[in-house]
Amino acid sequence: MTSPSHSKPAETMSAAVYRRFGPPEVVHVERVVKPSPRPDELLIRVRASTVSIADHRARSRRVPRGLQLLAAAGLGFVRPRHRILGMDAAGVVESVGADVTRFRPGADVLAMLGGAFGGHGEYVCVKQDAAVARKPANLTFDDAVTLVFGGMTARGFLKQARLQSGTSVLVNGASGAVGTAAVQLAKLAGAHVTAVCSGANADLVTSLGADRVIDYTTTDFAAVGQTWDVIVDCVGNAGFRRAGDLVNPGGALLLVVTDLSGLVRARRDSRRSGKTVTANVGPNPPEDLAFLVDLAESGSFRPVVDRAFDLAQIVDAHRYVDGGHKRGNVVLRVSAGADA
Missing domain, CATH: 3.40.50.720 (NAD(P)-binding Rossmann-like Domain)
Structure with a gap:
């Protein structure tokens, strides 16, 4: 008689999750399954992300006139398609898939996650050929993450x-x-x-x-x-x-x-x-993020941080962004070490 097999329980992480559209209070921190990288992906332990106007729109479904149906197709018609918001991430490579050659575990990186979101969780997976670049050596994770959403968007438009x-x-x-x-x-x-x-x-x-x-x-x-x-x-x-x-x-x-x-x-x-x-920002090539990193390291590009919130303060962070008067970026410190 064989003994019953016991599968190993899935690893979990903390993340800011929302399961319905609405005001800031629909977002809360809970434990969810930690993602695992595919062969062409790296797993990032997220130190910092930002709470952007894109997060506000995705959460509230308040979008410019006429775009409600188009937004619903991307965000979800009844419930959120992506339950963890955050279009950018700064953190440390935790592990890499078998086919990844650009980065190694332990590397400090920035990543543009775009419409896939996920930056408001302790871990996120991203393809190695996506917009990922090394973190500027002279910036904290808090400051470095501000290069991504705002910087990449501005860069994408101005190149045109x-x-x-x-x-x-x-x-x-x-x-x-x-x-x-x-x-x-x-x-x-x-x-x-x-x-x-x-x-x-x-x-x-x-x-x-x-x-x-x-x-x-x-x-x-x-x-x-x-x-x-x-x-x-x-x-x-x-x-x-x-x-x-x-x-x-x-x-x-x-x-x-x-x-x-x-x-x-x-x-x-x-x-x-x-x-x-x-009205098209264009692609988000990794070269654009590397360009911004070089500018920041040379002192030519200045991070602008309005204020920073810890993950446990996610509702307060969303309320602040909803006010519509932030200066530069609102940083979300997702896991310990964001200010290192």
Whole structure:
């Protein structure tokens, strides 16, 4: 008579989980099954992630006008498709699959997880050919993770414009995660940068390289009688109908945030105007993340952290982001050692 076999219980981890859409309170920390890497994946022990506007939209299902059905297809119609949010991660490679050659266990890395999410758990798996790069040696995990979501988004859009010395760039919503990155990247390319934000954030964006600041609470940038070579709209209120004529011939209108109309009309507006009009950030190649890492290590790109929350404070972190007034990035310290 054989003795019964006992399967080894699955390893677990702590993660911020949500099982229905709604306010910040739908998110809570619980124990879930720890992921295991496939042959082409590395397993990262997450030290830090960010709570971004993308997490807010995924959790609340509050998206720009007309995009509800499209968002539901990606996020889930009735229940969340991805129960652990977090579009980025900074951490340490715990283990690697048999086919992984780019990274070894113990390496400090950054990863753009994108629409797969997962950064708000203690561990996450990512393919080795995804947007993964070594962490800047001179930055903490808290600071380093801010390069990913905001930096990669800004980089993806700005690559579609012809930036050079003297190019005039307006960044609408310059004090957020994407905006603070766009200001810096445009300035590093030699552009003359106009930042649109509240007066309270003028010193911040000026310190990042903005040559001029327009306080949206007192002045409408569309009424100042100026045009720009490139407009980066990180707010969603500078679509082609309002801002198309403010873009110089051959310039670019980069719609980081837009509604369904802006998304559908972008290609037509681009073709008819002769200007680049796009709402597509493009791919997230690892080379872009490595580019940002090099800038940060050289001191050319500055991380912007508004505040940091521990994983146990995940509801407070979501409430803060929901307020709509964060400066730069809100960091989530997922596991011990995030400030190392």
